[in-house]
Amino acid sequence: MATSKSRTSSFSRNLTAVPSSNTPGLKYGPNGTIFISSGIPDLDKILGGGFALGSLVMVMEDAEAPHHMLLLRNFMSQGLVHKQPLLYASPSKDPKGFLGTLPSPRPCKDDKDKSRDHDPEQEGLRIAWQYKKYFAEHQQTFDNTRDGKHEYCNDFDLRKPLERHFLTGQHIDCVSILHNSDLVALRDRCATFITQFPRNDGSIASAGRIAIQSFCAPQCEYSNVEWDMLSLIRSLRSMIRSSNAVAVVTFPPSLLLPSVSKRWQHMADTLLSVRAIPDEDKELANLLTGYQDMVGLLNVHKVARINTQVPVILDATTFSIKLQKRRFLVLECLNQAPIDGASGNSYGTSASCSASSRTGTLDF
Amino acid sequence: MNQRASNLLDEALGLVDEGTNPWTLSGRVLLIEDCVETSATFLLHHLLKRALYTLSSNVVVFLALSQPFSHYDRVLRKLGCNLAAQKENNRLLFLDMLTSEFPDGGESGLVALYGKIEKVINGLIEENKKSITIIIDDLSLLEVAANGASNHVLDFLHYCHTLTSVFGCTLVALNHEDIYSSMEKPALILHLEYLADILMKTEPLATGLATDVHGQLTVLNKETWDGQGRSRNRIFNFHFRIKENGVEYFSPGSRA
Structure with a gap:
């Protein structure tokens, strides 16, 4: 096989991509990707x-509940804590006002004892052998994130607003997309923002975050320019791909034509969806343990595949969104309540909506 | 190292090496269809590799709308194929169209694009002209680039199709089937399905995600007239598991 001069072996590791400790909030992943x-x-x-740099993350909203805001707020806060520049676009009159609702990271001091406070109670218990592997994994990730002052990922207290000093500075850009059917302006803002983070082989100074909230909401008045919206997402995606930035776009799919919505989903590198759960759903309450603490469900439809063709297959695709102590956002696998087996079928259909109900044209 | 033991996919495509004509896909149109749950880009990678390595005279024109070169380069390197070197040898013509757009319905832009492809083909020496593969990744993005003018995209594809009959090119196009499933008369996909000689479709398993089976693949090979003067369609259906250095194909149920 012919070899080019630059690389001697197909499997040589790119040595320039060695994690440097002085860039907080970045983590090196497989296939030459970098996570934020x-x-x-x-x-x-x-x-x-986390989210790979250069990827477009899309969140499908529940049209009747603001759960996508939970994801968006934490994403934005984390970036500000790491002093990563942020571009925020939303269909509200005053997008800057939204910054006041961002959650604050859990302070470092009581971090240590609090973060583990659901662990000690487990440590005292004997853990069933099949869960042990999860426990070990759990411990390890907690330890990883706890070396040094700048953590890769903070826990955010949803009841405490982000401190002022994170919000000052020149690195936050807010755009209102209300009554603004001119997408060229938004595209230009994104383009100028992204040019701050060119990708060149070498060290990364900083990573950028773009958060676009409810992109096709009716108040943006984009309803008759679906191809312009698609073209904006496509150009955002390609600009992001060659830069050190991540864009999170939330959109209510029910407002789009099904075929257009599918196009959006195909363009996403990472595709998530959030769904509220009704307060008094007796059937679900009986099926799932911890139903009372849940605020919603998160579905992972697609995980970014950058520089690889292998899909990421998760153990579960549906997770419950819970608020721990009404402050901290946690995601947990759904646990089926131990009741009679007859309900097994309805669990499958009601709780994991990602499971395809389509059957192939040819079956055996 | 590049001539691995043939697998179910190569058998279904008729790519099994019989010595006389190893590249049996010339003059044929291959349409790949996938959905959000199960991406079929691995088939493009496979065909790209096969096209470059089966015959040393093969030339590939790659229209990349979905990923930058670095992505394909890394993926193909793990499959044992050096795209950068092939690009230098002019065996691979990589058209980076990640950011390109065709305003005003895309007519002039697509005409220019076709002109570019035609020029490349005319510039080749006679021997190489016989085995050109045009790969498009992917058509739905071409539609977006043309600002929704599907008819112009269809015209472009018809032009590319004439290349398959004039020069014996292979045309490989990826599209997302689920986009069109809710549309009234999706002309683009219907025309393409009609034109395609080989239709490949990936779907998730009906039973949901699994770590050892990544999905199912249906290959419809509309075989041309065979020796006895009959035409027949052959349908292959199998499961696959994608790995970094290749894809495993196996019959449904053959995995315990």
Whole structure:
């Protein structure tokens, strides 16, 4: 096989990509990717490290509940804590006002004892052997994130607003997309923002975060320019791909034509969806343990595949969104309540909506 | 090292090496269809590699709308194929169209793109002209680039299709089937399915995600007239598991 001069072997590791300790908030992943944190420790763990730089993350909203804001807030806060520049676009009159609602990281001091306080109670118990591997994994990730002052991923206290000093400075850019059917302006803002983070083989000074909230919401008045929106997402995706930035775009798929919505989903590198759960759903309450603490469900439809063709297959694709002590966002696998086996079928259909119900044209 | 034991996919495509004509795909149109749950890009990678390595005279024109070169380079390197070297040898013409856009319905832009492809083909020596593979990744993005003018994209594909009959090119295109499933009359995909000689479709397993089976693949090979003067369609259906250095194909149920 012919070899080019630059690389002698197909499998040589790129040595320039050695983690440097002085860039907080970046983590090196497989296939030459670099992760930044989503701001939710559990989501990072699920996605195998976080959001890969150069990827477009899409969150499908529940049209009737603001759960996507939980993801967006933590994503933005985490970036500000790491002093990563942020571009935020939203269909509100005053997008800057939203910054006041961002959660604050859990202070470092009581971090140590608090973060483990659901562990000690488990440590005292004897753990069933089949869960031991999860426990070890759990411990390890906690230890990893706890070396040094700048952690890769913080726990965010949703009841405490982010301190002022994170919000000052020149690195936050807010755009209102209300009554603004001119997408060229938004595209230009994104383009100028992204040019701050060119990708060149070498060290990375900083990573950028773009958060676009409810992109096709009716108040943006984009309804008749679906191809322009698609073209904006496509150019955002290609700009992001060759830069050290991550874009998170949330959108309500129910407002789009099904075929357009599918196009959006195909363009996403990482595709998530959030769904609220009804307060008084007796059937679900009986099926799932810890139903009372859940605020919603998160579905992972697609995990970014950058520089690889191998799909990421998760153990579970549906996770419950819970608020621990009403402050901290945690994601957990769904646990089926131990009741009579007859309910097994309805669990499958109601709880894991990602399981395809389509059957192939040819079956055996 | 590049001539691995043939697998179910190569058998289904008729790519099994019989010595006389190892590249049996010339003059044929291959359409690959996938969905959000199961991406079929691995088939493009496989065909790209096969096209470059089966015959040393093969030339590939790659229209990349979905990923930058570095991505394909890394993926193909793990499959044992050095794209950078092939690019230098002019065996691979990589058209980076990640950011390109065709305003005003895309007509002039697509005409220019076709002109570019035609020029490349005309510039080749006679021997290489016989085995050109055009790969498009992917058509739905070409539609977006043309700002929704599917008819112009279809015209472009018809032009590319004429190349398959004039020069014996192979045309490989990826598209996302689920985009069109809710549309009334999706002309683009229907025309393509009609034109395609080989239709490949990836789907998730009906039972959901599994770590050892990544999905199922259906290959419809509309075989041309065979020796006895009959035409017949052959359908292959198998499961696959994608790995970094290749893809395992196996019959449904053959994995315990």
